[in-house]
Amino acid sequence: MISISDAFELIDQHARVLPSQQQAALDSIDCLLAEDVASDMDSPPYDKAMMDGYAVVAADLADGIAELEIIEEITAGNVPTKTVGRTQAARIMTGAPIPDGADAVVMIELTQKVGETHVRIEASGVTPGKNIMPQASSLACGVTVLPSGKRLRALEVGILAEVGRDQVSVVPRPRVAVLSTGDELVDVTEKPGPGRIRNSNGPMLVAQIAAAGGTPESLGVARDVREELTAKIARGLEADILVLSGGVSAGVLDLVPSVLAEQRVEQIFHKVRLKPGKPIWFGKRTVDGQTTLVFGLPGNPVSSLVCFELFVRRAIGLLAGRTENELRAAEVTLAEPFVHRGDRPTLFPARWEDAAQRTAAPLTWKGSADLAAMAAADLLLQFPAGDAEYRAGEAISALLL
Amino acid sequence: MISISDAFELIDQHARVLPSQQQAALDSIDCLLAEDVASDMDSPPYDKAMMDGYAVVAADLADGIAELEIIEEITAGNVPTKTVGRTQAARIMTGAPIPDGADAVVMIELTQKVGETHVRIEASGVTPGKNIMPQASSLACGVTVLPSGKRLRALEVGILAEVGRDQVSVVPRPRVAVLSTGDELVDVTEKPGPGRIRNSNGPMLVAQIAAAGGTPESLGVARDVREELTAKIARGLEADILVLSGGVSAGVLDLVPSVLAEQRVEQIFHKVRLKPGKPIWFGKRTVDGQTTLVFGLPGNPVSSLVCFELFVRRAIGLLAGRTENELRAAEVTLAEPFVHRGDRPTLFPARWEDAAQRTAAPLTWKGSADLAAMAAADLLLQFPAGDAEYRAGEAISALLL
Secondary structure, three states: OEOHHHHHHHHHHHOOOOOOEEEEHHHOOOOEEOOOEEOOOOEOOOOEEOOOEEEEOHHHHOOOEEEEEEEEEEOOOOOOOOOOOOOEEEEEOOOOEOOOOOOEEEEHHHEEEEOOOEEEEEOOOOOOOOOEEOOOOOEOOOOEEEOOOOEOOHHHHHHHHHOOOOEEEEEOOOEEEEEEEOOOEEOOOOOOOOOOEEOOHHHHHHHHHHHOOOEEEEEEEEOOOHHHHHHHHHHHOOOOEEEEEOOOOOOOOOOHHHHHHHOOOEEEEEOEOOEOOOOOEEEEEEEOOEEEEEEEEOOOHHHHHHHHHHHHHHHHHHHOOOOHHHHOOEEEEEOOOEEEOOOOOEEEEEEEEEOOOOEEEEOOOOOOOOHHHHOOOOEEEEEOOOOEEEOOOOEEEEEEO | OEOHHHHHHHHHHHOOOOOOEEEEHHHOOOOEEOOOEEOOOOEOOOOEEOOOEEEEOHHHHOOOEEEEEEEEEEOOOOOOOOOOOOOEEEEEOOOOEOOOOOOEEEEHHHEEEEOOOEEEEEOOOOOOOOOEEOOOOOEOOOOEEEOOOOEOOHHHHHHHHHOOOOEEEEEOOOEEEEEEEOOOEEOOOOOOOOOOEEOOHHHHHHHHHHHOOOEEEEEEEEOOOHHHHHHHHHHHOOOOEEEEEOOOOOOOOOOHHHHHHHOOOEEEEEOEOOEOOOOOEEEEEEEOOEEEEEEEEOOOHHHHHHHHHHHHHHHHHHHOOOOHHHHOOEEEEEOOOEEEOOOOOEEEEEEEEEOOOOEEEEOOOOOOOOHHHHOOOOEEEEEOOOOEEEOOOOEEEEEEO
16 A cells, blocks of 8 residues: 555656647647747738728828818728828728728728718827737747647637647647446446446546546446456557546455466556555556556546546646646635544545635535535535644645535 | 626526526536436445454454464455354455454554464554444435535536436536627638728637636627528527627627517617626526527627626526625725726726735736737626725725736
């Protein structure tokens, strides 16, 4: 039995960032950019009108008033064909290119048409550059706009689009296969007969994987039969991570360890000093340079939930290139005194007393089988091993759910 | 021109929670549960072993030591067939039902087989109930385990599965259509010719919608041609929200307002005292009891981003049944002094100085066309209208990106 921090260290040693791949930017939200992205052209590609109005020669408005001849109309998507000379103006739309000769834009609200051909303008402070966004002022061609290592958000998808990229090289989402094992498991939609229980961990793990930034693949339930286990585990080993739910306790029908050994999955640790979740198993297979991490989670639903949040989420994060800082547990403040008893570090459900202030109160909880009571939990407090009385206001590490 | 808070009030008046629908629990993460979910059976459905070991009569171990006859072996998924009497024991696996007669489980580590038929146990404190999880102690049949109004997470998917529900009634994700308008727009993968720009807002909005909990539907680009606009807007009005990007300024080719009017979309507000993002348009169409909210966002990428985060995200949240508290802007602390000048409330990009402490520093920023500089932003600070000098340590409202 090892400590949580030793388990973290072993996971960190074996969970390597996935090789980058080219994929759609829109499918890459939260992924790490794996290339420097440069602008392929100036943005804006021309001096651009920032207002609807008239492109003018600023000097014509030195006195704040002028009547100018309208020489053309430049709509967005069209280009100017004429040069604006002194006492001339061009009607221009937001976003359109500034015509040659003009050096300022006067907003439409300060202008009044005079007949069909002229416009009267009353505007002070019209200096060269007014309401014009100069070419390349947002992005200059060839300049890196997004550096490798940047995590992509909606905003970055917009920037990528601006420089012509709908495909981009990123660290992909880890593919995580889930296999529930055990003769006692029936499908969620079935009514369990005597001695049977529903496979609730399978769907919960699929949802947890997606929330953790992985791509889940559900392999359903494997009975405690060697051929079935072998086939499904072999399929799961094609993923980046295989999560086995149940089947790693000391039961006589626990074929899983022997099937894993057969498939060349090497055990890295088994059992962590932790409550709930002690029986967790971690291993690895590397074949032809491709590595699959394997987690065996306890069958108890709360233990499964805790082990996922503590260990599997960490592995998914490492494969996706998350930093130490992103993997770190949150720190919260206890809203009320709490007595923790136990010789193992304990994950204990709590609710936000005040989420903004990050104060949390432990829940009343009957222990690791009490999944229903967990529905009230916003987070899991991490109490160290040993009996201790905590005061309100003390800082405690926590996993947010 | 109205204030931000007036705009919020109008959005709040018109954005009603969507009608609930039955859908897969696994597709309902972050959705609001729209029914009380009760347990359909006791959980566990029988008194259950919490440990691998032997089911015994506690009284046999009053002295802490006993040699007992093994009468059967109960594996997970099987049911006991015999009654355990005094001086007898049944080998039992974690999760298996406790046989009649037995009232405690002794963990395997405290036992030693004696020949094929007997087991020697040395264990103190074996009282009735030891290592047994009583029937219904997690969930009793008929009891509500998840109340209507609960927001679903992975944990709740597990609880739903435990009570046999893979389908559930929820407030669905709002469907949000995106239509970019304007003759100047070319597809992301094209190189824009003179006077043209790439449609960067379209992909950015699609990513923003997904991040805000909506289901995006991209309608691509519509040219400034009445027939094309009419067809695409009609299609967009089948969604819960239609977001139009560009096309609502005072340009002569701005057909959008007239097409919207034709399609019976009623304007609710146009222009908000805000920088950037002033030209935002909001309207609504109700036909046959089905309502579609319509937002017209400015074409400028940063204005578009800001208007989405401020207004469209709010509407998506309201349709999805989010609470006032969930819609509220965050509050952060200024890490350094800042001078804000301007007669409109301003959204200004900032980065985390310390995310855990929620201190933020404004970025160097050239204004609303400077999308690339926004890549460094973690949040947008909301400065009120008017010139003011802010001190380090002052609290400021913020939108997290």
